[in-house]
Amino acid sequence: MIHFVGAGSGAKDLITVRGQRLLGEADIIIYAGSLVNPELLDEKKEGCEVFNSAKMTLEEVLTVMEEGDQKGCEIVRLHTGDPCVYGAIREQMDALDEKGIVYDYCPGVSSFCGAASALNLEYTLPDISQSVVITRMAGRTPVPEKESIESFAAHQATMVIFLSTGMLEELSRRLVAGGYQENTPAAIVYKATWADEEKYVCTVGSLAQTAREHGITKTALIIVGDVILPQQYRRSDLYHPEFTTEFREGRSQEASERERTK
Template identity: 65%
Template sequence: MIYFVGAGPGAPDLITVRGKKAIETADIIIYAGSLVNPALLEDAKGTCKCYNSAGMTLEEVISVMTAPGNLNKSIVRLHTGDPCLYGAIREQMDLLDQYGLGYEVIPGVSSFIGAAAALKTEYTLPEVSQTVILTRMEGRTPVPEKEDIAKLAAHGATMVIFLTTTMLGELSRRLIQGGYAPDSPAAIVYKATWPDELVVRTTVAELEQAADANGIRKMALITVGGFLGQDYERSKLYDPGFTHEFREAVR
């Protein structure tokens, strides 16, 4: 069996119990060495063979999975965060389907969740935002025209922007073009949950300057929106004047 495992956002104790068991019993691990915390490999058994996919092509990864000598082995494909977000797993699964090989996906804690924990905040606040947009700027991988950052910014929702740390000047321009005021709150979260985690609070207009001032070049998420401010309404769920199926309102 081949397991696509979400490694979590960075801290080795934030992998799921199921993901940890898959690593402990794996005969082969193919891990994203540029992003996955190497401490996770310490749980692998001594006979496990590990491959760093940072220098591998898709075809080379698949060739390890499909090698005749590996067909009866337990193989873990270890991806950062949760593999459903920017994990490039669909293309791997489609090729495995062609080979008739079985696989399973073991979810992980995404870095955008780790970032919220680092910020000690909530992405969805009453009367502020009830929608979270997870997106990225186009780089070598294009983005559909209808998903341009400026168009998404027009919603005024909470935004979490991946894979964009090297394009922050252009990101600021497009966010402002889409409707965010230059002084709208923003935050840069570098290596969420890692020992060297860093949170930089700034504004939409100052994203690039804030990153430069803190030496942040990669492995950071950009968060934007009113959820970073101080104003919001209390939830009705715990409002003493609100009745629901488990509690009568206090009169």
């Protein structure tokens, strides 16, 4: 069996309980060495073979998987965060399907969740934003034209932008072209939940300057939107005393006042 496992957002103890167990049982671990916290390898058992996929091609990764599977090994393919976000797992799974090799998938804590925790942030505040756009700038690898930064910025939703720290001048320009104001709150979170995490709140217009001042050139997430510094937002209906749910009957404001004064 091959297990695709999300390593979590960075901190060793943010891997799931299931993921930790699978690591400890693995005969072979193939991990994304450029991004995964190497302390997670402390979980491996004696005799486990470890491969750093940062130095491997897809074909080399698949060869290790196939040869290990033929030997009856338990194999963990350890990806950063949650593999479903920029994990390049579909191409691996398709190749395993062609070879008839069985696999499963253990989710992890994505770095965009880790970045929110670093800032004590809620991405979806009532009347501010109820949507989160996860995207990246086009660089050495393209982005579909229909998914341009400008088109997403036009929605004024919360944006979490991966893999774009080296292009912040252009990112700011395109965010403004799409509809954000230069003074729209923004944040840079470097290595969210790692021991050397850094976080800086700024504006759309000062993203590049903020990164330069702190020497941040990679391994950071960019967050954009009014949820970062909300001026006003509406409280959640779910816990409002007048809101009826499956589990609780809503009460009028007068009834609630009478209940509190008893």
